[in-house]
Amino acid sequence: MRIxxxxxxxxxxxIGNYFGMMRPAIELQERGEAxxxxxxxxxxxxxxxxxxxxxxxxxxxxDFLACGLDPERATLFRQSDVPEVVELTWLLSIVTxxxxxxxxxxxxxxxxxxxxxxxxxxxxxxxMASDILIYQSDLVPVGNDQKQHVEVTRDIxxxxxxxxxxxxxxxxxxxxxAVATVPGVDGQKMSKSYGNTIEIFGDEKALRKTVMSIKMDxxxxxxxxxxxxxxxxxxxxxxxxxxxxFREMEDKLRKGGTGWGDLKKALFExxxxxxxxxxxxxxxxxxxxxxxxxxxxxxxxxxRPIAQATLARAREAVGLRRQAATST
Numbered sequence: 552m553r554i555x556x557x558x559x560x561x562x563x564x565x566i567g568n569y570f571g572m573m574r575p576a577i578e579l580q581e582r583g584e585a586x587x588x589x590x591x592x593x594x595x596x597x598x599x600x601x602x603x604x605x606x607x608x609x610x611x612x613x614d615f616l617a618c619g620l621d622p623e624r625a626t627l628f629r630q631s632d633v634p635e636v637v638e639l640t641w642l643l644s645i646v647t648x649x650x651x652x653x654x655x656x657x658x659x660x661x662x663x664x665x666x667x668x669x670x671x672x673x674x675x676x677x678x679m680a681s682d683i684l685i686y687q688s689d690l691v692p693v694g695n696d697q698k699q700h701v702e703v704t705r706d707i708x709x710x711x712x713x714x715x716x717x718x719x720x721x722x723x724x725x726x727x728x729a730v731a732t733v734p735g736v737d738g739q740k741m742s743k744s745y746g747n748t749i750e751i752f753g754d755e756k757a758l759r760k761t762v763m764s765i766k767m768d769x770x771x772x773x774x775x776x777x778x779x780x781x782x783x784x785x786x787x788x789x790x791x792x793x794x795x796x797f798r799e800m801e802d803k804l805r806k807g808g809t810g811w812g813d814l815k816k817a818l819f820e821x822x823x824x825x826x827x828x829x830x831x832x833x834x835x836x837x838x839x840x841x842x843x844x845x846x847x848x849x850x851x852x853x854x855r856p857i858a859q860a861t862l863a864r865a866r867e868a869v870g871l872r873r874q875a876a877t878s879t
Contacts (some may be wrong), residue, residue: 552583555688555722557590557630557679560607561598564614565748566822567733567741570790575692575727577619585625586686586854587615589847592630592637593679596672597661597744612843614751617833628850630682635858640674640681642865646710647677651703657696664744680704684719685858692725696732696740715868718861733790734783736765749787751826752833762819767811776804776811784815791821 556576558568576587589611591604598604608629620627630636652658655676662668671678683691683704691701701724708719732740735747742748749761765784770776779785779801789797800817803809836842866872 552689553687554579554583554585554690554692555587555683555686556692557588557593557682558611558615559590559594560604560611561594562607562743563748563750563753564611565741565743565750566787566790567735567748569618569751570733571696572692573615573618573620575725576625577615579690579692579725580621580625583690586688587620587625587627588630588633588682588854589628590630590682593675596669596675597666609843612847613833613836616836616843616846617829618751619829622846622849626850626853628847628854632847632851633685633855633858635855635862636678636681636685639685639858639862639865640678642869643680643684643707643711644674644677645869646714647680647707651706652676655699655703657700661744666744676700676703677707680707683722684708685861686854687720687857687861688722689720690725691722698724698726711865711868715865718864718868734786736761736783738783749822752830755823758822759819762822763812763815765815767815770811772810773807775807776809779804782811782814784811784818788814788818788821791818791825793821796821 554576556572558564558572564573576585579585589608591608594604594607598607612627615627616622652673658668658673658675661672666672679700680703683701684707691704693701701722705721708721712719735741735745736749737745737747739745739747749758762784767782767784768778788800792800796817800809800814804814
């Protein structure tokens, strides 16, 4: 089974990225042939600072490796190091109905948030389809907000295969509903573009301040707490807390005498403990500046022959001159 997923280097990664995509992807590296890419082409739709893009790309690699991605079991690479994906995007575009793209809620949401409505932003799902299909992927772990794009990928692949013959595998998404959408500190979906994130490896003093600033309703300290499940701090706490600590905090809140401030302190401590080992590993990786580059270069060398073989098949299918392929 071939597994494929990607993540944008458009800013510091946060716990929504971790629970929605990174942790499932890391766990899946034990189940099959895993290909994970840093989506720097995609990031260009919202990031216009070249130095920031290069820095964020490196940071994503550091974060992923620190959190448990094993480069001996999974292939990690930069999207732009496999340029064949861009040509395949054009070949897929010729079978992609405008109406299919017009239905994509991600485009509408980003434009509503102030991102300029460029062709790149509108055609984002076609490039994402190319990312998935070029590696003949079977399984795509994604957050719930990306489920529609995998469905679009399946539609595009089916249309291409129906018109030109069987070239692509039809992938399946894998979404863990319990953590598919992580709430931000303001209650909306956690997103860099919303400014409501808790970074995985941010400054601990600043992160403590962010956690303690989460708004709660006004219930007396001594009163039994009502509506716990609706509280953002509680929803985040359950992601990090060990089962025993989770049950203990729930009992205290329901009995009364424990306040929301106590919950937020417990949330921060659980978050800090959860990523303590990863923080140490990340620091060690940073101490070897060339290590990440070697891993990404090795990943591209493993991924590109597969992409070249798929593109060669697609070119031949549509009637273009077939280019030499080095792998199948």
